[in-house]
Amino acid sequence: MIFDLHTPHDRGERPPTRPTASALRAIGRALPAAAMASAMLAACGSVPVASLWKLRKLNLETLDPAALRAAVVHRPGLQLHGQELVLTVSVSRKLRQPNGSTVTEQLEEKLPLQELRSTAERSLLAAYDSPQTTTQIWRVDPAALPRLQALRAKALGWKGTDDGQRALGLGLELAGCQHKGTHNTTVTTLIRFTEPGEFIPIVRNMDLAETMSAADLKQRFPECPAG
Secondary structure: OEEEEEOOOOOOOOOOOOOEEOOOOEOOEEOOOOOOOOOEEOOOOEOOHHHHHHHOOOOOOOOOHHHOEEEEEEOOOEEEOHHHOEEEEEEEEEEEOOOOOEEEEEEEEEEEEEEEOOHHHHHOOHHHOOOOOEEEEEEEOHHHHHHHHHHHHHHHOOOOOOOOOOEEEEEEEOOEEEOOOOOOOEEEEEEEOOOOOOOEEEEEEEEHHHOOOHHHHHHHOOEOOOO
16 A cells, blocks of 8 residues: 655645545645645545644755654554565656646655664654554665655755745555454554654544455455464
């Protein structure tokens, strides 16, 4: 399952009070400050309105690659495998051509993730802890940070060369396994962009079983090995 955080960013517009339904792989996108934040998501999930207002404050200048965190809250019967998770980060802009048409220029990196299990990291999500849930947190693998920092620097270099509109995309691909007899594949995803900073809920209570076919779910989340 790919969660794609995407917020179109145009000056002078207000974020919508409700997210729009879209393709099953979408959750939303966040863009630089001083612009609108709108969200696309799977029809079975919901982006909290409060999160939309927080996402609109994002910008490349203040985004700290080393502080970027992704978290997923799920049932204990579902396991997420960190070694199979990849965070896709993209920045795009539209350029007007001499003939009046526009083309999209996009920078993109697919970055491996590293799971974090320290008490300090997990304490920020204590409100989500319960006997019925498990919370997992990841950061960009430190070895891949130079790639993310280079992408950010190149995108910041666009400043002054166009009308300033940007689209910052974050895509999280989930994979793992299910314990035998698991019937609840509901997840809540959160993103943190700065340190110190809060985890912003991106989608709440999305059932993976409603976002893909039974065959795809079995492929992405097969039965966990015994023991």
